[in-house]
Amino acid sequence: MTNGTQAAPEILENLKLELRRGCLIVAVLAQLRSEQYGYTLRKALADDGLAIDEGTLYPLLRRLETQGLLVSQWREEDKRNKRFYRLSPAGELILKQLLEEWESINASLNKILQEATQ
Amino acid sequence: MNTPSPSSSNPSSAAASSKNSADLVERYLQAVRFWLPRSHRQEGLITELGEDLRSQIEDKESELGHPLDKAETGEILKRCGSPMMVAGRLGPQRHLIGPALFPIYEFVLKMVLLWILVPVFVFIVGPANVASSGGSWGLAVASTIAQLWYGLFIAAGIITLVFAIIERTNSQLGTEIKWDPLKLPPVRKEPGKPSRLKAACEFGFNIFGLIWLLLVPYYPFLILGPAAAFLKAGPIVHTFYLPFVFLSIVALVRSGITLARPQWGWFPLLSELLQSVLMLTLLHYMIQAITKAPGGFPFVVLEDAVRDSPKYFKLVAIVNVSLLVSVAATWLGVGIAAVIQVWALLKYLRNRPTPPRGMVSLILR
Numbered sequence: 001m002t003n004g005t006q007a008a009p010e011i012l013e014n015l016k017l018e019l020r021r022g023c024l025i026v027a028v029l030a031q032l033r034s035e036q037y038g039y040t041l042r043k044a045l046a047d048d049g050l051a052i053d054e055g056t057l058y059p060l061l062r063r064l065e066t067q068g069l070l071v072s073q074w075r076e077e078d079k080r081n082k083r084f085y086r087l088s089p090a091g092e093l094i095l096k097q098l099l100e101e102w103e104s105i106n107a108s109l110n111k112i113l114q115e116a117t118q
Numbered sequence: 119m120n121t122p123s124p125s126s127s128n129p130s131s132a133a134a135s136s137k138n139s140a141d142l143v144e145r146y147l148q149a150v151r152f153w154l155p156r157s158h159r160q161e162g163l164i165t166e167l168g169e170d171l172r173s174q175i176e177d178k179e180s181e182l183g184h185p186l187d188k189a190e191t192g193e194i195l196k197r198c199g200s201p202m203m204v205a206g207r208l209g210p211q212r213h214l215i216g217p218a219l220f221p222i223y224e225f226v227l228k229m230v231l232l233w234i235l236v237p238v239f240v241f242i243v244g245p246a247n248v249a250s251s252g253g254s255w256g257l258a259v260a261s262t263i264a265q266l267w268y269g270l271f272i273a274a275g276i277i278t279l280v281f282a283i284i285e286r287t288n289s290q291l292g293t294e295i296k297w298d299p300l301k302l303p304p305v306r307k308e309p310g311k312p313s314r315l316k317a318a319c320e321f322g323f324n325i326f327g328l329i330w331l332l333l334v335p336y337y338p339f340l341i342l343g344p345a346a347a348f349l350k351a352g353p354i355v356h357t358f359y360l361p362f363v364f365l366s367i368v369a370l371v372r373s374g375i376t377l378a379r380p381q382w383g384w385f386p387l388l389s390e391l392l393q394s395v396l397m398l399t400l401l402h403y404m405i406q407a408i409t410k411a412p413g414g415f416p417f418v419v420l421e422d423a424v425r426d427s428p429k430y431f432k433l434v435a436i437v438n439v440s441l442l443v444s445v446a447a448t449w450l451g452v453g454i455a456a457v458i459q460v461w462a463l464l465k466y467l468r469n470r471p472t473p474p475r476g477m478v479s480l481i482l483r
Binding site for chain 2: 037038039040042053054055056058059062080081082083
């Protein structure tokens with residue numbers, strides 16, 4: 001069923017998805033250092049090259065809020081009820097640690113890649 | 119270059135476009151809500167999705183310079199994905215069957231188990247077992263339940279297996295579903311909201327009924343008609359008259375509150391059920407009183423003037439038996455109504471619109 005050439009694009013797609021999944025969490029947490037509601041957050045991420053669909057973002061926001069990394073508040077803006085999210089103090093701490101981890105992985109990867117090209 | 123839409127120059131057509139667009143979004147959200155599992159049918163999630171779609175529409179409108187028509191709104195909804203797909207992504211994480219297929223798997227499972235298999239066993243297999251049991255009902259019922267359990271288990275297993283195979287062999291199936299946003303069903307009325315006209319009519323009839331009941335002791339012809347010349351109320355009517363007056367007052371108060379507080383969607387359902395329970399209790403005691411003293415506790419007796427006239431004996435017996443049958447039939451009818459009312463109340467409680475967390479304070483402000 002999984003013959004080499006036919007499955008390659010699918011494998012790549014799955015690997016890209018896996019790679020993106022972790023990055024998206026960091027990107028969402030980083031964007032929410034300033035308060036935003038769902039749509040503006042999605043737009044900001046897309047403008048920076050990380051498009052995310054509605055069906056992925058809202059459950060992710062819900063999960064991060066349940067984990068205590070985000071806080072949210074329903075407010076009326078332009079006569080419409082919107083849910084605004086921002087990073088919680090615990091989220092700020094986790095983001096800091098995640099970014100350190102990111103830097104460390106990035107450095108290691110660069111080192112590995114350099115060694116491979118030498 | 120964008121061609122200006124006719125709606126941009128005509129304010130009334132712009133307003134109509136905007137209304138159509140909002141209606142289409144509501145229909146879309148309703149369809150997403152339908153596919154979401156009950157445990158995930160949180161209004162907050164749907165409100166957020168709706169807000170996102172409206173913001174996308176607004177952005178597109180500013181880009182085009184005119185309100186979006188149905189087709190343009192439909193394009194945005196299409197890009198968002200079919201309601202089933204979106205519900206799959208918004209719902210909980212599934213492993214054996216992925217999010218894209220899970221809503222349709224759940225739907226098929228419910229259809230087959232609850233709406234096909236259970237009715238087949240209740241209305242066909244069960245009666246057939248009872249008929250062939252030779253009078254041993256208990257054994258027939260136990261055998262039917264065992265067969266039903268086995269059938270449910272096998273059917274659920276086969277359906278799950280089929281969907282798991284589809285999931286493994288064709289991961290693109292969920293994304294290839296053809297759908298047209300313009301063909302989404304219209305938005306349904308909020309559940310549980312009673313009609314004002316119905317409540318007003320009910321209130322009017324209850325006033326009329328109470329007055330009629332209060333007048334009956336003074337004007338027996340109101341209930342007996344021409345037979346009032348030779349019949350009068352029996353002991354059972356005297357015993358149960360006041361409880362029936364009380365029940366009529368309860369019904370009147372209930373319909374009055376329904377009329378005055380239409381926003382209490384739960385009230386008509388709960389109060390109708392309570393009224394049915396009261397009625398069932400009263401009828402139960404009435405039937406018990408009659409069966410414990412057969413012949414000695416009649417609904418009607420002969421007037422003193424004709425008490426010894428044999429030509430009326432048969433008539434009074436027929437009237438009493440007919441009234442007893444009517445009471446038993448009413449008991450059965452009210453019992454069925456109570457079951458339906460319990461079902462309606464449970465359905466309302468499960469589907470009632472709950473404001474998103476944190477929004478209550480916003481509404482109260």
